[in-house]
Amino acid sequence: MNKEVGASREVRVLAATGMLGTGFSEASFNRALEWNPDVIGCDAGSTDPGPYYLGAGVPMSSREAVKRDLRIMIKGGLAKGIPVLVGSAGTAGGAPHVEWTVDIVKEIAAEEGLHFRLAEIQSEISGEKLIEYFRKGKMKPLHPAPAIDESSLRRITRAVAAMGPEPYIKALEEGAQVVIAGRSSDTAIYAAVPIMKRLNHGPTWHAAKILECGAGSVEQRLYPDCMMAWIGEDHFRVEPPNPEMKCTPVSVVSHTLYENADPFRLAEPSGVLDTSRATYHQDGERGVIVRASEFHHSPTYTVKVEGVQLAGYGQIAMGEIRDPVVIRQLDDFLNDAKNRIMEKVKTSLNLDRDSYRLHFRVLGDPRPSQGRKESEAYGVGVVIEVLAETREKAAGIMAIAWHTALHHPVKEWSGLVSQIAFPYSPPNADRGAVYQFCLNHVIEPDDPLELFPITMTDL
């Protein structure tokens, strides 16, 4: 085998970060570029923050933060002739999310004077289209799945289908240098180039799964960052470019558990990744080699769909009860209050109690737990507060604040952690304009009437 053929049997894949807009170290990224990746990928979405983003057609991340990450990726990729693939654009991958991301890319191109071929891949699927599949018996439930029928499909606000690597491959074959794609299987972004280059599916999909959270598979992720994989015929190797972080066999294997119900079998559109026989070995101080990953092709190609419908319109008010007398009888107090509210709503608004939902969520209940059930477990309430010069800045700061706090580590727990239970999607509620008192003065007019002009109108 000559050197050229040998070299072509390895594909190097760089994940810029776990989620576009959460940031990465530019030094790490530049170091990874020196390793000559064949593709730079980044996942930009998830169903994790809940149904809101798909329904509302807005992204979770701050526009400025996404633009910062994209600018570094696109400039770096174009300078070295490496394609840049972004999947699940704008958090949910619907048409408005793709458009939002493409708009940022165009802005970067104009600002930097960059010229390149951009591919935009849509993944939104209409209710009518879903009904067609449903009628043909081509829509099957996963477990657990809500029951559906034609009328529920008609009520869907927005739905997306999660693409496999094939649309990315098509775009690349047509010369795309930057691909902005809608909802994708997280791994498809990273599997596209290795599959295009006909590498084995086992190591490819397994490496893609490890790359999908960026530096999430290191021993101690200090902050969101890059991850690199070298994929070969019968193995792959991962190593973070950041010298402050390292992969170990346990940190890498632990990542195959993360966010998967079944740690050994991971469903993809064309089949199932089987990691049950995989072995993990340290390679160098910060790298890990994985062997014996298998991929079983399925007889039918399946694409996962996600959809949301309108549940209603919400309001929240946050407060604190501090009087020990009230706290002593908290359950009774809240039940009585709830009943009184519902009576008044009936009287004043003529709304029956089963036509809406009202709930008191008690945070930081000081009373000892009555049992071991999860529903009885108490927590401590946290209100994250932001005040900024404009609504956009406040939203941008809050998007970073809640997400950073969510995954902020403590030394007692290793691995990726989620430290705050946010009950709402989105986690934050815009308070709109906030005011402050700024006068407590007197003025001294010359005439008692001068402050009170009177206008006469003849009708």
Place this chain on the structure above:
Amino acid sequence: MKLYELAKSIRSKNAGPFTLTIDILFEDEETFRRTVAANALNRALIADIYEVPEEQVEHYICEEARAIKFSFPRPVAAGDFGDRDVFGGQFHSPLVNLDVPVER
């Protein structure tokens, strides 16, 4: 001992909007083996704590990761009215102080 004294990491997470998954990871082989052997972390316990039918609880032992894993349907879909935790990241809390018949 308390489970948190034995485990390196106890974490919960969504596996999609309709499923929760809990990972209990151990630092050393010995503690992992003894905790698995004690069988105190089993489907019946998880079913009781999370108030889901036992037959809907999936249980995995991951040797390579030195991990015990449980997956089960969410009581409320992520972000639906009454959901407590959209990301599913704090559902592990009732397990942290769980008494496990294993000594180190």
